[in-house]
Structures are given as C-alpha cells and as structure tokens.
Amino acid sequence: MPRVLAVAYDRGSASATEIAASLGEVAELVFLVADSEHTRALRQVLAEFGRLVPVSGDIRTDAAMIREFAPHAVVTFSEPMLRFAAAVAAELGLPFHTPETTWLLTDKSAQRARLRSAGVDSVRFARIDAAPDWWPALARVGMPAVVKPAWGGGSEDTYLLADAAAAGRVLAELSDRPSPWPALVVEEFLRGRPSFPYGDYVSVESLCGPDGPVHIALTGKFPLQPPFRECGQFWPAALPAADQVQVLDLVTEALAALDMRIGTAHTEVKLTEDGPRIIEVNGRLGGNLQDLALRSGAADLVLACGLAALGEPVRLEPIRPDKVYFQYMYLAPTRPCRMVAAHGVKALRRMPGITTYRATVRPGDWIPGGVGTRQLGQLYGVADDHHAMFGILDTALAELSFDFVGADGEQFTLTRR
Numbered sequence: 001m002p003r004v005l006a007v008a009y010d011r012g013s014a015s016a017t018e019i020a021a022s023l024g025e026v027a028e029l030v031f032l033v034a035d036s037e038h039t040r041a042l043r044q045v046l047a048e049f050g051r052l053v054p055v056s057g058d059i060r061t062d063a064a065m066i067r068e069f070a071p072h073a074v075v076t077f078s079e080p081m082l083r084f085a086a087a088v089a090a091e092l093g094l095p096f097h098t099p100e101t102t103w104l105l106t107d108k109s110a111q112r113a114r115l116r117s118a119g120v121d122s123v124r125f126a127r128i129d130a131a132p133d134w135w136p137a138l139a140r141v142g143m144p145a146v147v148k149p150a151w152g153g154g155s156e157d158t159y160l161l162a163d164a165a166a167a168g169r170v171l172a173e174l175s176d177r178p179s180p181w182p183a184l185v186v187e188e189f190l191r192g193r194p195s196f197p198y199g200d201y202v203s204v205e206s207l208c209g210p211d212g213p214v215h216i217a218l219t220g221k222f223p224l225q226p227p228f229r230e231c232g233q234f235w236p237a238a239l240p241a242a243d244q245v246q247v248l249d250l251v252t253e254a255l256a257a258l259d260m261r262i263g264t265a266h267t268e269v270k271l272t273e274d275g276p277r278i279i280e281v282n283g284r285l286g287g288n289l290q291d292l293a294l295r296s297g298a299a300d301l302v303l304a305c306g307l308a309a310l311g312e313p314v315r316l317e318p319i320r321p322d323k324v325y326f327q328y329m330y331l332a333p334t335r336p337c338r339m340v341a342a343h344g345v346k347a348l349r350r351m352p353g354i355t356t357y358r359a360t361v362r363p364g365d366w367i368p369g370g371v372g373t374r375q376l377g378q379l380y381g382v383a384d385d386h387h388a389m390f391g392i393l394d395t396a397l398a399e400l401s402f403d404f405v406g407a408d409g410e411q412f413t414l415t416r417r
Contacts, residue, residue: 003027006071008085011038012078013285014302020049022302030069063091073309104258105283109185118257121278128184137186144189156372160227190270199223204251206265213255215248217319229373234326235292238386247276296321324389328379336369337404344399353392356380
C-alpha cells in the first residue's frame with residue numbers, strides 16, 4: 001500500500017512542479033488547498049500531480065475529510081499554510097511542528113518574546129495592533145526602527161523608520177488604507193557591518209529531528225535594495241569560517257528556544273559589528289533554494305523535507321559546492337506602473353555563466369508598486385568563484401533594461417548595476 005503525503009499547498013518556497021518531481025515517486029500526493037488566487041490558477045495542474053482536496057479552514061471539518069485519505073504525514077512549503085498544517089497534523093496525530101511552535105514561527109512578536117526570554121537575542125520590540133499603539137510602541141523601542149507585519153513575508157509593508165518624520169509618513173500611509181489595520185511589530189534596527197559587495201545578512205537551512213537540528217546550507221545574500229527588498233542569493237556564502245561557526249551556533253540556540261523538534265527551518269541572520277543577530281526564524285524551506293540544490297548537485301531539498309516528514313532517515317552533509325551558484329532577482333519599481341518593453345533578454349540568454357533567465361513580468365503587465373519584493377525577472381547562473389560571479393552579473397545587468405509608463409502617464413526606464 002503506497003504511503004500518502006498530505007501537502008498543505010499555496011504559493012511558497014517550492015512549486016507544484018518541484019513537489020511532484022521530487023516526491024511523486026515516494027508517496028501518493030494529496031494537495032490540501034485553500035481558496036487563493038494562486039491555487040485557483042493551478043487547480044488543474046495540481047489535479048494532474050495528485051489528489052486535490054479543497055479545505056475551508058475549519059480544522060475539525062477539514063481533518064475529518066483528510067482522515068479519509070489516511071495520510072502518513074503532513075508537509076508544507078508555504079508560509080500561509082503553516083498554521084493550518086500544524087493544526088491538521090495535531091488533529092490527526094501526525095508529526096509536524098507543534099501548534100505552539102508554529103505560532104512562534106509565524107508571529108514575529110511572539111517569536112521575539114521567546115528568543116528574548118531564552119537569552120538567545122535581546123532585540124527591542126513592541127507589537128502594534130491599532131493606530132493608537134504606534135507612538136507608544138516607538139517610544140519603547142526607539143529609532144531608528146523597523147516596522148513589519150507580525151505575520152507574513154516578502155518584505156510587504158516593511159519600512160525603516162529613521163526618525164519621527166519618517167514614522168509619521170508611514171503611519172499616515174497605513175491609516176489611509178481602506179483595508180483593516182494590520183497587526184505589526186516594530187523592532188530596533190540592526191545595523192549590519194560593512195559587507196559590500198555582499199549583503200550584510202545570511203540564511204541558514206536546517207532539518208530538525210530527534211537528534212537535534214542539522215544545518216544543511218548557509219546561503220549568502222546580495223545587498224538589500226531599499227527599504228528591505230531582497231534581490232538574490234548564492235551558494236556558498238562568502239563568510240569566514242569563524243563567522244560561520246558563530247552563525248550556526250546562534251541558529252542552534254534559536255531553534256532550541258522555539259522548541260523545534262521536527263521539520264524544516266529557514267533562519268535569517270544579520271551580521272553586525274557585535275556578532276550575528278537573529279532577524280527571524282521560519283518553519284519551512286527558504287525560497288528558491290531547491291534550484292540551487294539541484295543545479296549544484298548537492299541535494300534534493302524538497303525530497304529531504306518529504307522523507308523527513310514521512311519518518312525516513314535523511315542524511316545530508318553540509319552543502320559546500322565547488323563552484324558558486326547564484327540567483328539574482330531583478331526587482332520591479334516601487335511606484336505603480338505598466339511595463340512597456342524589455343530589452344536585452346535575448347542577448348542575456350546567450351551569455352556564458354547565465355544558465356537561465358525567467359521573466360516574471362511581461363510587456364503590458366501592470367505592477368502595483370509598494371515596498372514588497374516583486375520581481376521583473378530572475379537570473380540564474382554559475383561561476384568559478386565569487387569574484388567571477390560579480391563579473392558575470394556586471395555584464396548581464398549592463399544588457400538589461402525595462403521601459404515603463406506610470407499611472408500619471410510619465411515614461412521611465414529602469415536599469416541596474
């Protein structure tokens with residue numbers, strides 16, 4: 001009788017195609033899908049890869065329906081589905097992050113409180129549940145500070161509050177929106193140490209099990225684009241050995257404080273003059289890392305996550321590729337606009353060192369703007385070393401440019417270096 005793996009699915013760090021390619025041969029896949037724009041667009045595709053089970057969010061009703069498929073395990077690669085997956089797993093008696101741990105992984109203020117009480121990190125923070133909480137919270141934390149949603153990702157609604165004037169502008173913007181006030185957390189700004197041309201932060205991928213966490217990858221980052229928009233990553237990280245030890249030790253302490261006993265963790269760490277500091281811990285695989293893992297020939301991370309959920313022994317050595325594998329995300333404008341034309345794409349695809357270019361926005365598409373991490377395209381490549389990686393990117397980015405027209409009719413061109 002084949003094993004059954006319930007996949008709580010929505011947009012996340014692994015696509016439906018990647019999940020099916022890695023796990024379709026080891027288990028029968030049952031996709032648990034909530035109603036979202038992403039899942040509505042992919043229903044037919046998901047139905048080809050496995051059974052499709054629409055879920056309502058009522059845990060007891062959904063669990064009773066899922067129980068009929070007799071799943072052996074639950075897994076998710078989607079941040080929005082983490083709490084649902086944890087609740088269903090608890091209801092069915094299946095291994096997963098506990099609901100308490102999942103709450104700590106998905107609520108940034110609760111996570112900060114736990115890390116602080118455990119002595120792992122002492123970042124000042126305060127929660128903002130309504131507009132009247134804004135100024136008292138900033139008074140407790142001080143400025144400069146960072147404000148971001150208490151739950152969510154992709155740098156949405158994440159702002160640097162350098163001073164009271166900047167804080168007033170962000171407060172006015174949030175208050176003017178027709179949507180309800182979002183739950184926010186404001187944190188002290190962690191100033192990174194000088195790291196250019198690299199980013200001043202890294203991420204760590206960990207697989208947690210009965211013997212504790214195994215840190216399987218340390219990922220380097222390109223510098224953020226303002227305010228906090230991520231524009232790419234690479235393996236291996238360009239980090240001295242002593243710094244790597246400090247980072248991994250800190251992540252081990254953080255996972256223990258959050259009572260991570262099983263499953264995958266993606267931890268972002270800021271590199272400061274005073275040592276590494278926790279940015280946040282997430283309870284799923286990091287975004288786009290399956291591509292790095294497969295291209296480098298190091299591992300199949302989606303397969304490892306699925307096998308671990310099924311209780312199979314998974315032995316992964318820390319990933320140290322002999323070349324540098326990179327992903328550069330060409331970010332969209334932060335102002336609302338429509339793309340008119342893209343230039344240089346054909347030449348880019350013929351360049352040595354660039355293995356793939358994927359357009360995510362095409363001429364005619366509307367871009368809503370905002371401070372979230374929205375991409376125009378993704379450049380994937382490989383280089384002999386980190387210096388060569390920057391040479392390839394310099395050449396590639398010199399070819400690319402994009403034309404836009406703003407909501408006010410103004411035309412402009414975007415280029416990057």
